[in-house]
Amino acid sequence: MSKLATPSPSGTGTGTGTGTGTRTSDSDLDVHFHAIDDAEPFYRYGPGGYHPVAVGDRLDGRYLILHKLGHGSYSTVWLARDQTLQRLVALKICTADSCLREAETLSFLRNLSEVDDGGGDGALGRRMMPRLLNTFRVEGPHGTHTCLVTDVARCSLNEAKRRGSHAPLVLPVARAIAAQLVLAVAYLHGKGFVHGDLHLGNVLLRLPEECHLWSNEELLMRCGEPEQEPVHTFDDKPLPPGVPSVATLPVWFPMERINKLPLSDAHIVLADFGESYRPSQESRFECCTPVHARPPENRFEPTKPKSFPSDIWTLACAVWVTLAQRPLFDTFLGTEDTATWMQVQALGKLPNEWWEKWDARLEDFTEEGQPIRADDCPVYTFDYQFNDAIQEGRRKYEMQTMDSTEKEALLSMLRPMLAYRPEQRCSITDVLSSKWITKYAMPDYEVMLTRV
Ligand SMILES: Nc1ncnc2c1ncn2[C@@H]1O[C@H](COP(=O)(O)OP(=O)(O)OP(=O)(O)O)[C@@H](O)[C@H]1O
Numbered sequence: 001m002s003k004l005a006t007p008s009p010s011g012t013g014t015g016t017g018t019g020t021g022t023r024t025s026d027s028d029l030d031v032h033f034h035a036i037d038d039a040e041p042f043y044r045y046g047p048g049g050y051h052p053v054a055v056g057d058r059l060d061g062r063y064l065i066l067h068k069l070g071h072g073s074y075s076t077v078w079l080a081r082d083q084t085l086q087r088l089v090a091l092k093i094c095t096a097d098s099c100l101r102e103a104e105t106l107s108f109l110r111n112l113s114e115v116d117d118g119g120g121d122g123a124l125g126r127r128m129m130p131r132l133l134n135t136f137r138v139e140g141p142h143g144t145h146t147c148l149v150t151d152v153a154r155c156s157l158n159e160a161k162r163r164g165s166h167a168p169l170v171l172p173v174a175r176a177i178a179a180q181l182v183l184a185v186a187y188l189h190g191k192g193f194v195h196g197d198l199h200l201g202n203v204l205l206r207l208p209e210e211c212h213l214w215s216n217e218e219l220l221m222r223c224g225e226p227e228q229e230p231v232h233t234f235d236d237k238p239l240p241p242g243v244p245s246v247a248t249l250p251v252w253f254p255m256e257r258i259n260k261l262p263l264s265d266a267h268i269v270l271a272d273f274g275e276s277y278r279p280s281q282e283s284r285f286e287c288c289t290p291v292h293a294r295p296p297e298n299r300f301e302p303t304k305p306k307s308f309p310s311d312i313w314t315l316a317c318a319v320w321v322t323l324a325q326r327p328l329f330d331t332f333l334g335t336e337d338t339a340t341w342m343q344v345q346a347l348g349k350l351p352n353e354w355w356e357k358w359d360a361r362l363e364d365f366t367e368e369g370q371p372i373r374a375d376d377c378p379v380y381t382f383d384y385q386f387n388d389a390i391q392e393g394r395r396k397y398e399m400q401t402m403d404s405t406e407k408e409a410l411l412s413m414l415r416p417m418l419a420y421r422p423e424q425r426c427s428i429t430d431v432l433s434s435k436w437i438t439k440y441a442m443p444d445y446e447v448m449l450t451r452v
Contacts, residue, residue: 002250023289039247042072042231045240048097050076051140052244055226055359058083061137063091066151066219066381067226068248069152070159074098074274079152079219087212088219090152096143096271098274100256103146104131105193105273112191113305125187128180128270141242153204153269154253154272157322164258168393171400172444176266177203179321179441182431184270185315187369189308189428196275196284198314199293200321206267207253223251260396263444264451293317297422299336300354309422312431316417323410324389343420345371345380351420383412400405409436 007362010227033042044050053076057065067079069090075098077090094102134149154160157177161167167178167432188218190196192428214222227249231239239245256262283305287298295313297304316356320328329342339351339362349355364372371379376383386407394401413434416426431437 003386005127031237031240034234034327036089036229036247038229038368039229042247044095045142045243047142048141049095050283051096051138051142051145052242053078053093054246054427055248057229059091059138059346063089065091066216067223067251068293069251069320070156071270072272081216082149088152088214090150090241092148092150093138094146094148095199096140096145098146100146101276102273103132103135105276106130106150107135109191113407117187120234123187125185128184128268129187130269130273151269151378152207153271153318154207154255155205156201156271157203157205157268159192160255160258160261167257167259167397168325169258169261169322171394171402172447173261173263173266174323175266175441175444176263176448178201178322179437179445180268181205181270181315181318181322182428182437182441183445184268185311186428186432189311190274192278192280193276194279194308195270195282196287196310196311197289198311198318200318202272202291203272203318204269204271206269211253213419222356223253226251243383259399262451263448266448279305282329287314289314291306291334291336292331294336294339295422296340296343296350296354296420298341300350300357307422309425312417312425312428315428315431316414318413325393326389342380346382347418347420354420386411392410406436406440409434409440412436
């Protein structure tokens with residue numbers, strides 16, 4: 001997600017990609033669009049919003065659009081052929097109202113030399129940073145859009161899990177991915193950056209290098225023609241100018257189901273630096289990760305600047321859900337109250353000032369923070385969650401489970417990452433040197449490197 005440079009125009013909001021919406025343009029058109037699964041919200045094709053792009057368009061004189069890769073609230077992302085270098089690339093076309101933050105962070109990281117990286121495990125995280133190949137701007141009917149060119153990835157880990165019915169990953173694969181996540185965050189924190197939006201939607205599985213050199217014919221043979229659906233408005237009102245008449249759905253690179261993903265395909269790249277910041281240079285008060293991974297200080301200390309510890313909390317949630325079938329603080333309805341409810345179930349009572357601020361606390365907890373148990377409802381303790389979300393699914397799929405020593409090592413790493421108070425949370429250096437990372441995750445990561 002990229003923070004807005006200017007407020008979004010009235011009626012546009014910050015679409016989720018699923019709902020319908022209203023577009024109010026200068027000429028006072030009031031058009032509602034039928035939602036199309038997996039397509040961007042079309043009401044965002046208005047002033048400050050998405051740039052209209054069609055398969056076959058050429059941008060910046062060299063990038064031929066071949067397919068769609070995805071979209072977010074602040075961009076559409078396209079698979080293009082770089083006709084100068086004759087390779088496939090990802091083209092992220094940001095909304096006109098998004099700021100330059102992502103381009104700035106990626107340029108900064110690109111310009112660091114290996115000497116700047118120093119040695120040690122922290123430097124290994126450079127591999128998981130996106131390679132910014134080029135940036136340019138396009139002018140369109142809705143404004144000026146920054147475009148970022150990076151390597152094409154296969155899909156996000158979230159999407160791979162969704163398509164695989166949230167089956168668990170093979171344990172060594174999950175460990176290798178968790179190790180890479182930790183290395184990536186260690187690298188960023190070492191450079192003074194907070195990522196600000198860590199979750200599996202922003203963890204991309206890499207495509208093998210040879211795929212970037214596929215010809216157009218080879219791409220079509222493997223992935224098919226782009227799938228398109230006509231865009232319809234309610235009451236059949238005409239499409240306003242600057243709105244594409246078809247929605248292009250994301251391409252799918254054929255792959256093994258998530259529970260069969262081989263270690264050789266477990267290479268990741270961390271994406272979406274639109275929320276990244278340097279706490280030494282600016283104060284940020286809000287953490288925009290999805291609510292199930294949002295650190296509690298976001299809710300209870302809204303006026304205190306956020307910093308590296310907020311990433312540590314979200315990293316713990318991302319590591320958990322890499323290993324598990326569902327988030328640690330699964331929020332069902334996606335409300336902050338449910339997230340806090342789950343946190344108290346797993347981690348115990350909030351610090352006193354926060355506890356007092358939480359109005360819903362006595363609905364299901366005693367004043368001491370003990371869950372009031374309904375007969376048929378489990379208490380979602382850390383242990384319960386571990387057995388239910390990590391072990392049970394593995395048993396069901398007849399996959400390797402974690403033994404008790406590994407469980408202890410994992411929970412001993414996660415608990416200090418999930419200290420309620422950010423100032424009491426452990427640092428990424430502590431995570432890197434934890435027993436679970438050194439004895440379990442890194443060895444599988446190292447095996448993965450030999451399977452390139
Ligand atoms: N390099 C890439 N290769 C393949 N797919 C990509 C790539 N970059 C992004 N995508 C796809 O596009 C989607 C949107 O990208 P991204 O999250 O960077 O956009 P965003 O507008 O900043 O998102 P949001 O603001 O909603 O978090 C991703 O979830 C992913 O599916």
